[in-house]
Amino acid sequence: MAVPIVIHLINLLRHRRVEWAAMEFLLASQRKNSTWVRLKELLLLLLRMAAVVAVVMIVAQPLGCKGLSQLLGGSKTHHIVLLDDSYSMGDRQADATAFDKARQVVERIGDEVARQPRAQSFTLLRFSRARLGRAGTQPDLQAEKVTTDFGRRLQEMLKPIGPSQLAFGPAGALEAIEQLFGDTKGEDRVVYLVSDFRTKEWDEPDELAAALARLEAAKAQLRLINCADGAHANLAISALKPAGGTRAAGVPLYLDVTVTNYGSAPVEGVSVLLQEDEQARPALAIDEIPPGESETRRFPVYFASAGDHLVTASLGGDTLAADNVRYCVVELPAGVPVLLVDGEPDATNARYLAAALAPGGAVKTGIDPRIEPTSFLNVNRLDEFQAIYLMNVDRLDHAAVAALEDYVRAGGGVGVFLGDRCRAAFYNDKLYRDGQGMFPLPLVTKTQLLVDRLEKGADLEVSEHPIFAHFAGERNSYLNTVLIDWYFSAPKLWKPETGSTTQVISRLRNGAPLVVSREFGEGRVVAFMSTAAPQWNNWGRNPSFVVTSLELQAYLAPPDRGEANHTVGSVVERDLDPARYQPQARLILPAGAAIAAPMPTTAGEPPPPTDAGSLTSDAVPVPGSHLVRASFPEALVAGEYRLELTTTENESEVRRLAFNVDASEGNLATVGGEELATKLKGIRFEYRQADEFHMAAADLADKSLSPWFLYALLGLLLGEQWLAYAASYHPKREATV
Secondary structure, X not given: OOHHHHHHHHHHHOOOOOOOXXXXXXXXXXXXXXXXXXXXXXXXHHHHHHHHHHHHHHHHOOEOOHHHHHHOOOOEEEEEEEEOOOHHHHOEEOOEEHHHHHHHHHHHHXXXXXXXXOOEEEEEEEHHHOOXXXXXXXXXXXXXXXXXXXXXXXXXXXXXXXXOOOOOOHHHHHHHHHHHHOXXXXXXXXXXXXXXXXXXXXXXXXXXXXXXXXXXXXXOEEEEEEOOOOOOOOEEEEEEEEOOOOOOOOOXXXXXXXXXXXXXXXXXXXXXXXXXXXXXXXXXXXXXXXXXXXXXEEEEEOOOOOXXXXXXXXXXXXXXXXXXXXXXXXEEOOOEEEEEEEOOOOOHHHHHHHXXXXXXXXXXXXXXXXXXXXXXXXXXXXOOOOEEEEEOOOOOOHHHHXXXXXXXXXXXXXXXXXXXXXXXXXXXXXXXXXXXXXXXXXOOOEEEOXXXXXXXXXXXXEOOOHHHOOOOOOOOHHHHOOOEOEEEOOOOOOOOOOOOOOEEEEEEOOOOEEEEEEEEOOEEEEEEOOOOOOOOEOHHHOHHHHHHHHHXXXXXXXXXXXXXXXXOOOEEEEXXXXXOEOOEEEEEOOOOOOEOOOOOOOOOOOOOOOOOOEEEEEOEEXXXXXXXXXXXXXXXXOEEEEXXXXXXXXXXXXXXXXXXXOHHHHOXXXXXXXXXXXXOOOXXXXXXXXXXXXXXXXHHOOOEOHHHHHHHHHHHHHHHHHHHHHHOOOOOOOOOO
């Protein structure tokens, strides 16, 4: 700014004062207008000084006026980093994982922000900490004031952090920052979404697009940073579960293991390693898995003792390790109690079915049949039985019918065998009730299956229903020898209503329904139109009757409710009977496992101290139930957890729980920048690959003012020229002739 003044002073030194009479006269005349002349000269000097300042500012490239606004108490800049730590970020690329690249990006952002002279704030929120369930959102840093050593502190904080075993997408993190920070008034925000942009979340991103649009409408700058260099091949164990059948100690049980190929090329020679209660067993071999396909293999397991048993399946190492192992806890009782209610005094039908379900001797099925009269249904609890069978029952009173229907609605299974004591009126009025009751079809009367002397074929045909899975689609010699003499017929034109759960799973050779199933509430009912004993047929003496009975029991038994098998990220809880267990439970964590921060027992109180590697919980009543519930925070690592309970007799009891990763997160297909631009059309954002991302001046929230100083310089120069012309002397030109 002083340059024009210095030039003026130097020019003054060059002139020597010479007195001259004519000039004295002119100076005296000038003094009369000196004030106006000096004002013009002063304005001209100021314009020239301002022009020099504008040139300097253009070269300096200053950032917006927010520095001034901060001095005046105005807005500030808030950098919000949403860091994807789902387990797909463990995908290894060359010598680093996607999460390693993400960590480097966050460190670069922190370093650049810390170098800025103006005030900044910084928030870091991992995806896994945006949805911690009852623990709530827990950012690693929340509106942290940035100081000169912030970059170093951020780097130290990020060192021990790695990808989690969770499968949370960005939706929860975007929602969390809206709830945490609300209105943007008083600050400018830059939101960095650092992720691997997998197809799982971004293929149909309607919810994400809406959240990003709200941020953009709130004047936030959006930076999407991709840490994955593309889709990689990956194998995952996507399922490990029992294949069905009766579960009991000392009875062989089959499990299904499923391996999924998430790559774009077939994989050959896949070996699945298996363990039963930490004891190795022969591995399974899968010859080939096509790209994008899954292959399932079934294998038997055997446990001689009752209780909880752990089965583990694992693969060899690949680019993503988290989904290469899966756990399954199998709960095996000492026996499976079933109730057989027979309407005949000698219980002939029940005895035949009991012999099929539990032959005895060297053959062990684990089923424990109990034969009782119809009166048993009125005065006893039914939920202790894995299935109930009604056999040749002529009638039941209202209380028994209500108890049976409540049992089925709650998930129980009922099998019905008809006989000569049955009356169609009772079943239609009390059990079928125009389709509102549990019985699957209306009945007409006892009917004889006439002999067809022209076409000799099997008396019954079966479908591919699980009960007849061993016979469907085959010419089975055992089924061909089954003869049906009498059966209960349905109305001639009757058929299951469209969309109903009722289905005919076996028919007679004349097309009449023989076996009909129906889902009722959470349970199932299967009705046989003939007897279990060889009274109306010879099926009870046929070997196929044993197979059918065992499959019927497996179908009617309540399904596995998953009480022992869970997904990582879900809470650990168990309902307990206070009459049997004390109200305190202890959870033993897997070695090196992490778990979400414990919840306070009451508002404002910290949780009680726990032993290393374990947590304790006091059970609380379950609303609307006589049970109590022991609850623990979310499990964050896959593996086996052990729940230690104490009975009312002070005996220790251990329940095993298995937690597995969400296998779908193992699909490493990605969405690129061009695809994102199409899917997020209308939303302004900047997309970069992690290796190419560097903080620019604009990323630090202030815009460059150089263009404005250029415009000001042009205006100043024009003003200076006009004022210089106006302040100087210009004699008028004489007209020429």
